[in-house]
Amino acid sequence: MPTxxxxxxxxxxxxxxxxxxxxxxxxxxxxxxxxxVLDRIxxxxxxLSRQTPxxxxxxxxxxxxxxxxxxxxxxxxxxEFEINEPRLTDTLRAYHLNAAKITRLIQQMQGIxxxxxxxxxxxxDEKKNTLIFMSIKPVxxxxxxxxxxxxxxTYFQQPQYFDSxxxxxxxxxxxxxxxxxxxxxxxxxxxxxxxxxxxxx
Amino acid sequence: MKVRRTVVKRIxxxxxxxxxxxxxxxxxINDTVLPVATVSSTRQQAIAFxxxxxxxxxxxxxxxIKPSLFLQNLKTSIYQPISIYPGNGTNFxxxxxxxxxxxQDDPLGYAKLLLQLYKEGEARFGNASFTxxxxxxxxxxxxxxxxxxxxxPAEQMWYLCLADHYKGYLNIFNLRYNPGDEDRFWxxxxxxxxxxxxxxxxxxxxxxxxxxxxxPNVGNMYEYxxxxxxxxxxxxxxxxxxxxxxNHVKIKLALPTHFIVVEKISKQxxxxxxxxxxxxxxxxxxxxxxxxxxxxxxxxHFSKNESDAN
Numbered sequence: 044m045p046t047x048x049x050x051x052x053x054x055x056x057x058x059x060x061x062x063x064x065x066x067x068x069x070x071x072x073x074x075x076x077x078x079x080v081l082d083r084i085x086x087x088x089x090x091l092s093r094q095t096p097x098x099x100x101x102x103x104x105x106x107x108x109x110x111x112x113x114x115x116x117x118x119x120x121x122x123e124f125e126i127n128e129p130r131l132t133d134t135l136r137a138y139h140l141n142a143a144k145i146t147r148l149i150q151q152m153q154g155i156x157x158x159x160x161x162x163x164x165x166x167x168d169e170k171k172n173t174l175i176f177m178s179i180k181p182v183x184x185x186x187x188x189x190x191x192x193x194x195x196x197t198y199f200q201q202p203q204y205f206d207s208x209x210x211x212x213x214x215x216x217x218x219x220x221x222x223x224x225x226x227x228x229x230x231x232x233x234x235x236x237x238x239x240x241x242x243x244x
Numbered sequence: 245m246k247v248r249r250t251v252v253k254r255i256x257x258x259x260x261x262x263x264x265x266x267x268x269x270x271x272x273i274n275d276t277v278l279p280v281a282t283v284s285s286t287r288q289q290a291i292a293f294x295x296x297x298x299x300x301x302x303x304x305x306x307x308x309i310k311p312s313l314f315l316q317n318l319k320t321s322i323y324q325p326i327s328i329y330p331g332n333g334t335n336f337x338x339x340x341x342x343x344x345x346x347x348q349d350d351p352l353g354y355a356k357l358l359l360q361l362y363k364e365g366e367a368r369f370g371n372a373s374f375t376x377x378x379x380x381x382x383x384x385x386x387x388x389x390x391x392x393x394x395x396x397p398a399e400q401m402w403y404l405c406l407a408d409h410y411k412g413y414l415n416i417f418n419l420r421y422n423p424g425d426e427d428r429f430w431x432x433x434x435x436x437x438x439x440x441x442x443x444x445x446x447x448x449x450x451x452x453x454x455x456x457x458x459x460p461n462v463g464n465m466y467e468y469x470x471x472x473x474x475x476x477x478x479x480x481x482x483x484x485x486x487x488x489x490x491n492h493v494k495i496k497l498a499l500p501t502h503f504i505v506v507e508k509i510s511k512q513x514x515x516x517x518x519x520x521x522x523x524x525x526x527x528x529x530x531x532x533x534x535x536x537x538x539x540x541x542x543x544x545h546f547s548k549n550e551s552d553a554n
Contacts, residue, residue, distance in 0.1 A: 104492045118519070119527040121487075158492075166394040169313070180492070193491070213388070222389050225333045225427060242490035 070239075073181055073194055074231050080155050085175050085198050087148045088160050095140050099149060100159030100178075100244065109149055113138050126153065156180045158193060158243040163223065167214045174199045176224070178243035193243040197223055202233035211236050282548050283349050284447045290322045290351035297359075305365030308385035309397040317398035318358055322351050328399060329524035331390035334426045336403045337522060338433030341479050341503040342441055343402065344521055345546060348477075349447060358398055361405060370445045372409060379421040380404045387426060392524065403431075412437030435481050435542040438503060442479075442544065449549070454481060454542030456500060465537050466516055469509050472545045478506040480520070481542030487529070500541035 074081065091097070096114040101107075102123065109131060113120045120138070124131040126149065135142040152160065156179055163176040175198040204212040206220075209230040213219040220227050224244075228236035300311035321328055325347035330340030346354050353369065360367040366375045384401040388394055407430060408421060414432040421430055433441075439452045453468075454460035462468040472478045484502035507526055508519040516536055518529050531539075 102489045102492075110489070117526065119525055121527060121529045164391055165389060166392070169395050171392075243492075244488070244490050 070229070070237065071231050073179075074196065074235065074237060077155060080151065081157075081177070081179075081196065084148065084151050084155070084157060084160065085177060085196075087144065087151070088177075089175060089198075091141060091144055091148065092162055095138060096162065097140065097145075098159070098161035099145070099152070100157075100161075101153070106153045106156060111135075113140070156182070161244070163197070165223070172200065174223075176244075178240070180243070192239045192241055195224075195226070195228075195238050195240050195243070196231075197228055197236045199234045199236070203230075203236065205230045285350045285352035287322065287351050290355050293352055294319050294322050294355050300362070303362050303365070305381055306362060306384050306397075306401060307382065309362070309401065310385065313385075313395060314362060314398045314401075317396040318355060320396075321347060321398065322355055325351070326521065326526070327524050329392045329396065330399070330403060331387065331393035331426065334390060334393075334403075335428070335431035335433070336407070336426065338438045338441075338503045339403045339406045339431075340523065341505050341521075342406070342438070342445065343399075344505050345442075345448070345477055345479070346446055358402055361401060362398070370447075372444050374405050374409055376405050376408050377421060380408045383421065383423060390426075406441065407431040410437055410441050412440075433503070435500070438479075438481065438542075439544055442546065446546065448476070448546035451545045451547070452542065453544075454540070456481075456541065459537065459541055460543050462543065464533075465540060466509065466511055466533055469506060469543060472543065473506060473509065475549070476545055476547030479542075479544045479546070480504050480506060480540055481544070482539045483541065484539075487539060498538075 088099075098112045098114075100110050102110045107126050109124050109126055111122045111124065111131070111134070113122075113134075115138075122134055124134070131149075132142045132146060135145050151157075158178045158180050160175065160177045163174050165172050165174065176195065177198070178193045178195040181194055203221075204214055206212055206218075211221045211223075211228040211230065213221045223238075224240070224242075226238045226240050228238045231237055294315075297315060300315050302311055303309060321343075325344055328340060328343055328347065330336035330343075343354075357367055357369045361374060361376070365381065366373070368374070380401075384404050385397040387400050393399060404421070404426070407426070410433075411419065412432070412434040414429055414434045414437075418425060418428060418430040425431060435452070435454060435456050439450055442448065442450045453462055460468075469478055469480075480503070481500045482502050482504060483498060483500050485497075487502075502522070504520040504522045506518065506520050508517075510517050511533075514532060516531050516533060518531065518536070519526055520529070521527075
Protein backbone atom coordinates (compact mmCIF):
# COMPACT_ATOMS: atom_id res chain seq x y z
CA MET A 44 0.00 0.00 0.00
CA PRO A 45 1.46 3.35 -0.93
CA THR A 46 2.64 5.44 2.02
CA UNK A 47 0.44 8.34 0.95
CA UNK A 48 -2.70 6.21 1.21
CA UNK A 49 -1.70 4.93 4.66
CA UNK A 50 -1.15 8.50 5.82
CA UNK A 51 -4.55 9.52 4.45
CA UNK A 52 -6.31 6.64 6.21
CA UNK A 53 -4.56 7.46 9.48
CA UNK A 54 -5.45 11.12 9.19
CA UNK A 55 -9.10 10.41 8.42
CA UNK A 56 -9.31 7.96 11.36
CA UNK A 57 -7.74 10.49 13.72
CA UNK A 58 -9.94 13.37 12.61
CA UNK A 59 -13.13 11.30 12.74
CA UNK A 60 -12.08 10.03 16.18
CA UNK A 61 -11.66 13.56 17.45
CA UNK A 62 -14.95 14.79 16.04
CA UNK A 63 -16.97 11.77 17.10
CA UNK A 64 -16.05 12.57 20.69
CA UNK A 65 -16.58 16.30 20.48
CA UNK A 66 -19.34 18.05 22.43
CA UNK A 67 -20.98 19.14 19.17
CA UNK A 68 -22.15 15.61 18.48
CA UNK A 69 -23.66 15.13 21.88
CA UNK A 70 -26.12 18.07 21.76
CA UNK A 71 -29.80 17.25 21.25
CA UNK A 72 -29.13 13.67 20.23
CA UNK A 73 -28.03 12.73 23.73
CA UNK A 74 -31.24 14.05 25.22
CA UNK A 75 -33.47 12.11 22.83
CA UNK A 76 -31.43 8.93 23.30
CA UNK A 77 -31.87 9.14 27.08
CA UNK A 78 -35.10 11.12 27.26
CA UNK A 79 -37.07 8.68 29.40
CA VAL A 80 -34.43 8.34 32.12
CA LEU A 81 -33.59 12.05 32.16
CA ASP A 82 -37.24 13.08 32.36
CA ARG A 83 -37.89 10.53 35.09
CA ILE A 84 -35.01 11.94 37.17
CA UNK A 85 -36.34 15.46 36.64
CA UNK A 86 -39.91 14.47 37.59
CA UNK A 87 -38.79 12.59 40.70
CA UNK A 88 -36.55 15.43 41.84
CA UNK A 89 -39.27 18.02 41.23
CA UNK A 90 -41.73 16.07 43.35
CA LEU A 91 -39.26 15.33 46.18
CA SER A 92 -37.69 18.79 46.39
CA ARG A 93 -41.15 20.37 46.60
CA GLN A 94 -41.58 18.64 49.98
CA THR A 95 -38.15 19.59 51.37
CA PRO A 96 -35.73 21.57 49.22
CA UNK A 97 -32.45 19.78 48.59
CA UNK A 98 -29.75 19.41 45.95
CA UNK A 99 -27.81 16.25 45.25
CA UNK A 100 -24.86 15.26 43.10
CA UNK A 101 -21.61 13.35 42.82
CA UNK A 102 -18.31 15.01 43.62
CA UNK A 103 -15.98 12.27 42.36
CA UNK A 104 -15.23 10.88 38.91
CA UNK A 105 -16.26 7.36 39.90
CA UNK A 106 -19.75 8.44 40.98
CA UNK A 107 -19.40 6.96 44.46
CA UNK A 108 -19.34 10.06 46.67
CA UNK A 109 -22.71 11.73 47.08
CA UNK A 110 -22.89 15.41 48.01
CA UNK A 111 -26.18 16.35 49.60
CA UNK A 112 -27.38 19.81 50.53
CA UNK A 113 -30.55 20.00 52.60
CA UNK A 114 -32.15 23.43 52.75
CA UNK A 115 -34.32 24.34 55.74
CA UNK A 116 -35.81 27.68 56.82
CA UNK A 117 -32.87 28.45 59.06
CA UNK A 118 -29.87 26.59 57.68
CA UNK A 119 -28.48 24.77 54.67
CA UNK A 120 -26.75 21.52 55.64
CA UNK A 121 -23.92 20.20 53.46
CA UNK A 122 -22.97 16.53 53.68
CA GLU A 123 -20.86 14.05 51.75
CA PHE A 124 -21.40 10.30 51.90
CA GLU A 125 -20.27 7.20 50.11
CA ILE A 126 -23.20 5.95 48.07
CA ASN A 127 -23.76 2.79 50.14
CA GLU A 128 -23.06 4.34 53.51
CA PRO A 129 -25.92 3.85 56.03
CA ARG A 130 -25.36 7.45 57.22
CA LEU A 131 -26.90 8.65 53.96
CA THR A 132 -30.33 7.13 54.62
CA ASP A 133 -30.08 7.94 58.34
CA THR A 134 -29.52 11.60 57.47
CA LEU A 135 -32.35 11.68 54.96
CA ARG A 136 -34.70 10.24 57.56
CA ALA A 137 -33.46 12.69 60.20
CA TYR A 138 -34.59 15.57 57.99
CA HIS A 139 -37.92 13.85 57.22
CA LEU A 140 -36.98 13.31 53.59
CA ASN A 141 -38.29 10.32 51.68
CA ALA A 142 -35.18 8.16 52.07
CA ALA A 143 -36.34 5.33 49.80
CA LYS A 144 -37.26 7.60 46.89
CA ILE A 145 -34.17 9.77 47.21
CA THR A 146 -31.92 6.71 47.34
CA ARG A 147 -33.59 5.47 44.14
CA LEU A 148 -33.10 8.89 42.57
CA ILE A 149 -29.41 8.81 43.48
CA GLN A 150 -29.07 5.36 41.91
CA GLN A 151 -30.77 6.58 38.72
CA MET A 152 -28.42 9.57 38.65
CA GLN A 153 -25.43 7.27 39.12
CA GLY A 154 -26.67 5.02 36.30
CA ILE A 155 -26.73 7.82 33.76
CA UNK A 156 -23.71 9.67 35.21
CA UNK A 157 -25.77 12.65 36.30
CA UNK A 158 -23.40 14.83 38.32
CA UNK A 159 -25.82 17.35 39.84
CA UNK A 160 -29.47 18.29 40.10
CA UNK A 161 -30.93 21.37 41.71
CA UNK A 162 -33.68 23.96 41.56
CA UNK A 163 -32.62 27.27 40.09
CA UNK A 164 -34.54 30.50 40.66
CA UNK A 165 -34.77 33.19 38.00
CA UNK A 166 -36.87 36.33 37.62
CA UNK A 167 -38.99 37.57 34.74
CA ASP A 168 -40.85 40.87 35.09
CA GLU A 169 -40.02 40.83 38.81
CA LYS A 170 -41.72 37.48 39.23
CA LYS A 171 -39.88 34.46 40.57
CA ASN A 172 -39.71 31.36 38.38
CA THR A 173 -37.98 28.08 39.02
CA LEU A 174 -36.29 25.70 36.64
CA ILE A 175 -34.56 22.40 37.22
CA PHE A 176 -30.87 22.34 36.42
CA MET A 177 -29.32 18.95 35.70
CA SER A 178 -25.76 18.19 34.59
CA ILE A 179 -24.46 14.93 33.18
CA LYS A 180 -21.00 13.61 32.43
CA PRO A 181 -21.68 11.38 29.42
CA VAL A 182 -19.07 8.77 28.54
CA UNK A 183 -18.46 10.42 25.15
CA UNK A 184 -17.38 13.62 26.88
CA UNK A 185 -14.81 11.60 28.80
CA UNK A 186 -13.01 10.35 25.71
CA UNK A 187 -9.32 11.19 25.29
CA UNK A 188 -9.87 13.84 22.65
CA UNK A 189 -12.99 15.33 24.17
CA UNK A 190 -12.96 18.41 26.34
CA UNK A 191 -13.52 17.90 30.05
CA UNK A 192 -17.10 19.06 29.80
CA UNK A 193 -20.54 18.45 31.22
CA UNK A 194 -23.85 18.22 29.40
CA UNK A 195 -26.27 20.49 31.20
CA UNK A 196 -30.04 20.46 30.83
CA THR A 197 -32.56 23.01 32.05
CA TYR A 198 -36.21 22.10 32.48
CA PHE A 199 -38.47 25.15 32.45
CA GLN A 200 -42.04 25.16 33.67
CA GLN A 201 -43.28 27.32 30.77
CA PRO A 202 -42.43 27.36 27.05
CA GLN A 203 -39.47 29.61 26.32
CA TYR A 204 -38.41 31.95 23.51
CA PHE A 205 -35.49 31.22 21.17
CA ASP A 206 -33.72 33.05 18.34
CA SER A 207 -33.26 31.68 14.83
CA UNK A 208 -30.16 29.77 15.97
CA UNK A 209 -32.16 28.10 18.75
CA UNK A 210 -30.52 30.11 21.54
CA UNK A 211 -32.55 30.80 24.67
CA UNK A 212 -33.85 34.36 24.87
CA UNK A 213 -35.00 36.63 27.62
CA UNK A 214 -38.77 36.56 27.67
CA UNK A 215 -39.34 40.25 28.12
CA UNK A 216 -36.70 41.61 25.77
CA UNK A 217 -36.80 38.88 23.22
CA UNK A 218 -33.58 39.87 21.50
CA UNK A 219 -31.47 39.50 24.63
CA UNK A 220 -29.89 36.09 25.23
CA UNK A 221 -30.74 34.56 28.60
CA UNK A 222 -27.73 33.24 30.48
CA UNK A 223 -28.07 30.63 33.18
CA UNK A 224 -25.11 30.02 35.44
CA UNK A 225 -23.12 32.16 32.99
CA UNK A 226 -23.92 29.91 29.99
CA UNK A 227 -25.99 30.36 26.84
CA UNK A 228 -28.49 27.53 26.38
CA UNK A 229 -29.89 25.99 23.19
CA UNK A 230 -33.30 24.62 22.40
CA UNK A 231 -34.18 20.93 22.64
CA UNK A 232 -37.91 21.54 22.86
CA UNK A 233 -40.09 24.43 24.09
CA UNK A 234 -39.32 23.72 27.75
CA UNK A 235 -35.99 21.88 27.72
CA UNK A 236 -32.62 23.42 26.78
CA UNK A 237 -29.03 22.24 26.90
CA UNK A 238 -25.51 23.55 27.00
CA UNK A 239 -22.02 22.06 27.17
CA UNK A 240 -20.21 23.49 30.17
CA UNK A 241 -16.89 23.18 31.94
CA UNK A 242 -18.62 23.02 35.34
CA UNK A 243 -21.41 20.83 36.62
CA UNK A 244 -23.02 23.26 39.08
CA MET B 245 7.68 42.92 29.16
CA LYS B 246 4.98 41.53 26.92
CA VAL B 247 5.78 37.97 28.08
CA ARG B 248 5.60 39.02 31.72
CA ARG B 249 2.26 40.66 31.15
CA THR B 250 0.99 37.49 29.49
CA VAL B 251 2.14 35.39 32.44
CA VAL B 252 0.44 37.74 34.88
CA LYS B 253 -2.72 37.66 32.77
CA ARG B 254 -2.67 33.86 32.78
CA ILE B 255 -2.31 33.73 36.54
CA UNK B 256 -5.19 36.15 36.87
CA UNK B 257 -7.22 34.08 34.44
CA UNK B 258 -6.72 31.00 36.59
CA UNK B 259 -7.96 32.96 39.55
CA UNK B 260 -11.16 33.86 37.72
CA UNK B 261 -12.39 30.26 37.83
CA UNK B 262 -13.25 31.04 41.29
CA UNK B 263 -15.01 33.76 42.83
CA UNK B 264 -18.06 33.01 44.75
CA UNK B 265 -20.70 31.11 42.93
CA UNK B 266 -23.64 30.05 44.88
CA UNK B 267 -27.14 29.13 44.15
CA UNK B 268 -28.87 29.73 47.41
CA UNK B 269 -31.74 32.12 47.12
CA UNK B 270 -33.66 31.12 50.19
CA UNK B 271 -34.22 33.85 52.76
CA UNK B 272 -33.47 32.56 56.22
CA ILE B 273 -35.17 33.85 59.30
CA ASN B 274 -32.97 33.32 62.32
CA ASP B 275 -30.77 36.34 62.43
CA THR B 276 -27.75 37.24 64.49
CA VAL B 277 -28.61 40.15 66.78
CA LEU B 278 -25.75 41.90 68.52
CA PRO B 279 -26.17 43.46 71.98
CA VAL B 280 -27.28 47.12 71.75
CA ALA B 281 -24.21 48.41 73.58
CA THR B 282 -21.86 46.98 70.96
CA VAL B 283 -23.46 48.38 67.81
CA SER B 284 -23.09 51.78 66.15
CA SER B 285 -26.84 52.02 65.56
CA THR B 286 -29.70 49.70 66.38
CA ARG B 287 -32.03 47.92 64.02
CA GLN B 288 -34.96 49.66 65.72
CA GLN B 289 -33.47 53.05 64.84
CA ALA B 290 -32.99 51.96 61.25
CA ILE B 291 -36.52 50.54 61.02
CA ALA B 292 -38.00 53.76 62.41
CA PHE B 293 -36.02 55.73 59.83
CA UNK B 294 -36.80 53.55 56.83
CA UNK B 295 -40.47 53.08 57.75
CA UNK B 296 -40.92 56.85 57.86
CA UNK B 297 -40.19 56.94 54.12
CA UNK B 298 -43.44 56.11 52.37
CA UNK B 299 -42.43 56.86 48.81
CA UNK B 300 -39.33 57.61 46.76
CA UNK B 301 -39.11 59.65 43.57
CA UNK B 302 -37.16 58.46 40.57
CA UNK B 303 -33.48 59.33 40.72
CA UNK B 304 -31.93 61.34 37.92
CA UNK B 305 -28.62 59.61 38.68
CA UNK B 306 -29.83 56.02 38.49
CA UNK B 307 -32.12 55.83 35.45
CA UNK B 308 -32.75 52.07 35.63
CA ILE B 309 -33.62 51.83 39.30
CA LYS B 310 -37.31 51.53 40.05
CA PRO B 311 -37.95 53.61 43.22
CA SER B 312 -40.53 51.25 44.74
CA LEU B 313 -38.21 48.25 44.33
CA PHE B 314 -35.29 50.25 45.75
CA LEU B 315 -37.23 51.13 48.89
CA GLN B 316 -38.53 47.61 49.27
CA ASN B 317 -35.01 46.21 48.93
CA LEU B 318 -33.64 48.66 51.50
CA LYS B 319 -36.36 47.66 53.95
CA THR B 320 -35.69 43.94 53.40
CA SER B 321 -31.98 44.48 54.09
CA ILE B 322 -32.71 46.37 57.31
CA TYR B 323 -35.34 43.94 58.58
CA GLN B 324 -33.46 40.81 57.49
CA PRO B 325 -29.72 41.43 56.97
CA ILE B 326 -29.30 37.69 56.61
CA SER B 327 -31.22 37.76 53.33
CA ILE B 328 -28.82 40.03 51.41
CA TYR B 329 -27.73 38.27 48.27
CA PRO B 330 -24.63 39.30 46.27
CA GLY B 331 -25.82 37.44 43.19
CA ASN B 332 -25.43 34.12 41.49
CA GLY B 333 -22.22 33.91 39.46
CA THR B 334 -20.88 37.33 40.45
CA ASN B 335 -17.62 38.24 42.17
CA PHE B 336 -19.52 40.21 44.82
CA UNK B 337 -19.06 37.79 47.75
CA UNK B 338 -16.48 40.01 49.49
CA UNK B 339 -18.82 43.00 49.27
CA UNK B 340 -21.64 40.78 50.54
CA UNK B 341 -19.69 39.70 53.65
CA UNK B 342 -18.77 43.30 54.35
CA UNK B 343 -22.38 44.46 53.93
CA UNK B 344 -23.66 41.70 56.20
CA UNK B 345 -21.42 43.01 59.02
CA UNK B 346 -22.24 46.63 58.15
CA UNK B 347 -25.98 45.92 58.47
CA GLN B 348 -25.52 44.29 61.84
CA ASP B 349 -23.36 47.04 63.27
CA ASP B 350 -24.81 50.19 61.72
CA PRO B 351 -28.06 49.57 59.84
CA LEU B 352 -29.07 53.23 60.18
CA GLY B 353 -25.75 54.33 58.66
CA TYR B 354 -26.27 51.85 55.82
CA ALA B 355 -29.81 53.08 55.10
CA LYS B 356 -28.77 56.74 55.10
CA LEU B 357 -25.71 56.06 52.94
CA LEU B 358 -27.69 54.18 50.30
CA LEU B 359 -30.43 56.81 50.25
CA GLN B 360 -27.86 59.56 49.81
CA LEU B 361 -26.21 57.65 46.96
CA TYR B 362 -29.62 57.17 45.37
CA LYS B 363 -30.79 60.76 45.74
CA GLU B 364 -27.53 62.65 45.16
CA GLY B 365 -25.56 60.24 43.00
CA GLU B 366 -22.61 60.37 45.40
CA ALA B 367 -21.97 60.03 49.13
CA ARG B 368 -19.34 60.00 51.84
CA PHE B 369 -19.03 57.38 54.56
CA GLY B 370 -16.13 56.56 56.86
CA ASN B 371 -13.03 57.47 54.89
CA ALA B 372 -14.68 56.71 51.54
CA SER B 373 -16.06 59.19 49.10
CA PHE B 374 -18.26 57.38 46.57
CA THR B 375 -18.53 59.03 43.17
CA UNK B 376 -19.83 56.21 40.96
CA UNK B 377 -18.95 56.19 37.27
CA UNK B 378 -21.56 56.81 34.57
CA UNK B 379 -21.37 53.14 33.51
CA UNK B 380 -22.31 52.01 37.04
CA UNK B 381 -25.20 54.44 37.23
CA UNK B 382 -26.55 53.11 33.98
CA UNK B 383 -26.20 49.44 34.95
CA UNK B 384 -27.62 49.44 38.49
CA UNK B 385 -31.12 47.99 38.33
CA UNK B 386 -30.38 46.08 35.14
CA UNK B 387 -28.33 43.12 36.40
CA UNK B 388 -30.00 39.92 35.24
CA UNK B 389 -29.76 36.19 35.86
CA UNK B 390 -28.22 36.70 39.29
CA UNK B 391 -31.02 35.09 41.32
CA UNK B 392 -32.94 37.32 43.71
CA UNK B 393 -30.38 40.11 43.16
CA UNK B 394 -32.26 40.72 39.88
CA UNK B 395 -35.08 42.37 41.83
CA UNK B 396 -32.88 44.11 44.43
CA PRO B 397 -31.70 47.38 42.86
CA ALA B 398 -30.44 48.90 46.13
CA GLU B 399 -28.03 46.00 46.59
CA GLN B 400 -27.05 46.12 42.91
CA MET B 401 -26.23 49.81 43.27
CA TRP B 402 -24.26 49.25 46.46
CA TYR B 403 -22.16 46.29 45.27
CA LEU B 404 -21.42 48.05 41.97
CA CYS B 405 -20.40 51.21 43.87
CA LEU B 406 -18.06 49.24 46.14
CA ALA B 407 -16.45 47.46 43.18
CA ASP B 408 -16.17 50.74 41.30
CA HIS B 409 -14.57 52.57 44.23
CA TYR B 410 -12.16 50.05 45.75
CA LYS B 411 -9.37 48.59 43.63
CA GLY B 412 -6.81 45.87 44.30
CA TYR B 413 -4.18 44.12 42.22
CA LEU B 414 -6.74 41.70 40.80
CA ASN B 415 -8.56 44.61 39.19
CA ILE B 416 -5.63 46.23 37.39
CA PHE B 417 -6.39 44.76 33.96
CA ASN B 418 -10.07 45.64 34.15
CA LEU B 419 -10.52 48.97 35.86
CA ARG B 420 -13.50 50.34 33.95
CA TYR B 421 -16.90 48.73 34.13
CA ASN B 422 -18.48 47.15 31.08
CA PRO B 423 -21.71 45.14 31.22
CA GLY B 424 -20.95 41.64 32.52
CA ASP B 425 -17.91 42.76 34.51
CA GLU B 426 -19.64 41.93 37.78
CA ASP B 427 -18.66 38.31 36.98
CA ARG B 428 -15.09 39.19 36.02
CA PHE B 429 -11.87 40.58 37.51
CA TRP B 430 -13.34 44.08 37.63
CA UNK B 431 -15.31 42.99 40.72
CA UNK B 432 -12.76 40.63 42.32
CA UNK B 433 -11.70 41.15 45.91
CA UNK B 434 -8.27 40.11 47.13
CA UNK B 435 -7.63 39.76 50.85
CA UNK B 436 -5.84 43.08 51.37
CA UNK B 437 -8.59 44.93 49.51
CA UNK B 438 -11.25 43.31 51.68
CA UNK B 439 -9.47 44.40 54.85
CA UNK B 440 -8.93 47.90 53.45
CA UNK B 441 -12.66 48.21 52.71
CA UNK B 442 -13.54 46.92 56.18
CA UNK B 443 -11.21 49.38 57.89
CA UNK B 444 -12.51 52.26 55.80
CA UNK B 445 -16.23 51.59 56.09
CA UNK B 446 -16.99 49.69 59.27
CA UNK B 447 -16.75 50.97 62.80
CA UNK B 448 -14.79 47.97 63.99
CA UNK B 449 -11.22 47.32 64.96
CA UNK B 450 -10.04 45.02 62.18
CA UNK B 451 -7.26 42.48 62.62
CA UNK B 452 -6.24 40.31 59.69
CA UNK B 453 -4.17 37.12 59.55
CA UNK B 454 -3.31 35.48 56.24
CA UNK B 455 -2.73 36.30 52.61
CA UNK B 456 -3.94 35.50 49.09
CA UNK B 457 -1.23 32.92 48.54
CA UNK B 458 -0.40 31.60 52.04
CA UNK B 459 -2.34 30.03 54.88
CA PRO B 460 -2.36 32.07 58.10
CA ASN B 461 0.22 31.07 60.65
CA VAL B 462 -2.01 30.87 63.73
CA GLY B 463 -1.24 27.42 65.10
CA ASN B 464 -4.40 25.41 65.69
CA MET B 465 -6.92 26.90 63.26
CA TYR B 466 -9.99 25.72 65.19
CA GLU B 467 -8.71 27.05 68.53
CA TYR B 468 -7.77 30.36 66.94
CA UNK B 469 -11.14 30.95 65.27
CA UNK B 470 -13.04 29.87 68.39
CA UNK B 471 -11.00 32.32 70.46
CA UNK B 472 -11.58 35.17 68.01
CA UNK B 473 -15.33 34.53 68.02
CA UNK B 474 -15.52 35.18 71.76
CA UNK B 475 -14.50 38.81 71.26
CA UNK B 476 -16.05 39.74 67.92
CA UNK B 477 -17.06 38.70 64.42
CA UNK B 478 -14.87 36.62 62.12
CA UNK B 479 -14.69 36.57 58.32
CA UNK B 480 -12.82 33.74 56.59
CA UNK B 481 -11.22 33.95 53.16
CA UNK B 482 -11.50 30.41 51.84
CA UNK B 483 -10.83 28.23 48.83
CA UNK B 484 -14.44 27.56 47.90
CA UNK B 485 -13.65 25.38 44.90
CA UNK B 486 -12.79 22.46 47.14
CA UNK B 487 -15.79 23.02 49.41
CA UNK B 488 -18.28 23.35 46.56
CA UNK B 489 -16.74 21.36 43.72
CA UNK B 490 -17.83 22.47 40.28
CA ASN B 491 -15.86 19.97 38.22
CA HIS B 492 -13.94 16.74 38.66
CA VAL B 493 -10.49 18.11 37.95
CA LYS B 494 -8.17 16.48 40.46
CA ILE B 495 -5.45 19.13 40.57
CA LYS B 496 -6.92 22.40 41.70
CA LEU B 497 -5.16 25.66 42.41
CA ALA B 498 -4.81 26.09 46.15
CA LEU B 499 -6.09 29.65 46.16
CA PRO B 500 -8.81 31.41 48.10
CA THR B 501 -11.88 32.57 46.22
CA HIS B 502 -14.66 33.27 48.68
CA PHE B 503 -15.50 35.28 51.81
CA ILE B 504 -17.76 33.84 54.50
CA VAL B 505 -18.88 35.21 57.87
CA VAL B 506 -18.48 32.70 60.70
CA GLU B 507 -21.57 32.34 62.90
CA LYS B 508 -20.53 29.38 65.05
CA ILE B 509 -17.79 26.81 65.26
CA SER B 510 -17.67 23.72 67.45
CA LYS B 511 -15.75 20.47 67.63
CA GLN B 512 -16.68 16.97 68.69
CA UNK B 513 -14.06 14.25 68.61
CA UNK B 514 -12.21 15.08 65.39
CA UNK B 515 -15.12 16.65 63.54
CA UNK B 516 -15.52 20.41 63.28
CA UNK B 517 -18.97 21.90 62.69
CA UNK B 518 -18.83 25.30 61.05
CA UNK B 519 -21.91 27.49 60.61
CA UNK B 520 -21.35 30.45 58.31
CA UNK B 521 -23.23 33.10 56.39
CA UNK B 522 -22.88 33.69 52.68
CA UNK B 523 -25.30 34.41 49.82
CA UNK B 524 -28.56 35.04 51.61
CA UNK B 525 -28.41 32.36 54.26
CA UNK B 526 -26.53 30.28 56.78
CA UNK B 527 -24.86 26.99 56.00
CA UNK B 528 -23.70 24.20 58.28
CA UNK B 529 -20.63 22.33 57.14
CA UNK B 530 -18.84 19.49 58.91
CA UNK B 531 -15.16 19.08 58.20
CA UNK B 532 -11.92 17.68 59.57
CA UNK B 533 -9.26 19.92 61.16
CA UNK B 534 -6.91 19.23 58.22
CA UNK B 535 -9.58 20.19 55.68
CA UNK B 536 -10.33 23.38 57.63
CA UNK B 537 -6.64 24.25 57.52
CA UNK B 538 -6.54 23.47 53.78
CA UNK B 539 -9.37 25.81 52.84
CA UNK B 540 -8.55 28.87 55.00
CA UNK B 541 -6.25 31.59 53.68
CA UNK B 542 -7.43 34.60 55.65
CA UNK B 543 -8.99 35.19 59.08
CA UNK B 544 -10.24 38.70 59.75
CA HIS B 545 -11.41 39.59 63.23
CA PHE B 546 -13.83 42.46 63.81
CA SER B 547 -14.09 43.77 67.35
CA LYS B 548 -15.44 46.84 69.08
CA ASN B 549 -12.76 47.13 71.75
CA GLU B 550 -9.16 48.04 71.08
CA SER B 551 -7.98 45.40 73.58
CA ASP B 552 -9.83 42.60 71.75
CA ALA B 553 -8.10 43.49 68.50
CA ASN B 554 -4.62 42.83 69.87
